[in-house]
Amino acid sequence: xxxxxxxxxGLRDASWYASPGxxxxxxxxxxxxxxxxxxxxxxxxxxxxxxxxxxxxxxxHRPGCKQEWPSNED
Ligand SMILES: [Zn+2]
Numbered sequence: 001x002x003x004x005x006x007x008x009x010g011l012r013d014a015s016w017y018a019s020p021g022x023x024x025x026x027x028x029x030x031x032x033x034x035x036x037x038x039x040x041x042x043x044x045x046x047x048x049x050x051x052x053x054x055x056x057x058x059x060x061h062r063p064g065c066k067q068e069w070p071s072n073e074d
Contacts, residue, residue, distance in 0.1 A: 007028060007050070007051035007052070007068060007069070007070050008028070008029040008048050008049070008050065008051055009026040009027060009028050009029055009048070009049060009050070009051040009054050009059075009069075010026060010027065010029050010043040010044055010045070010047040010048035010049065011024050011025075011026055011027075011043065011044050011047035012024075012027060012034060012041055012042075012043060012044065013041050013042050013043065013044040024058075025058055025059065025060045026047075026049075026051075026054045026058050026059055026060060027043065027060045027065050028051055028060070028064075028065045028068035028069060029043050029048060030064075032045075034060065034064070034065065035064045035065045035068050036060055036062035036063060036064030036065040036066075037062070037064065051068070051069055051070055052070045054069075
């Protein structure tokens, strides 16, 4: 069983975001906001997925998100 079941992740709504060349990272979803920044823009609901499926290199590592990612050592 995946101990991270139930944890969701998603991309921030980047419609305002003016750096198209920059890689987008997934954040753990806390309600409808990134777990690392409750003042941030909303998570794009269309991007929400199971946190365990997000590749490690695409995961946000800021405090708030970092400790919420399920471990999926392979
Ligand atoms: Zn984050």
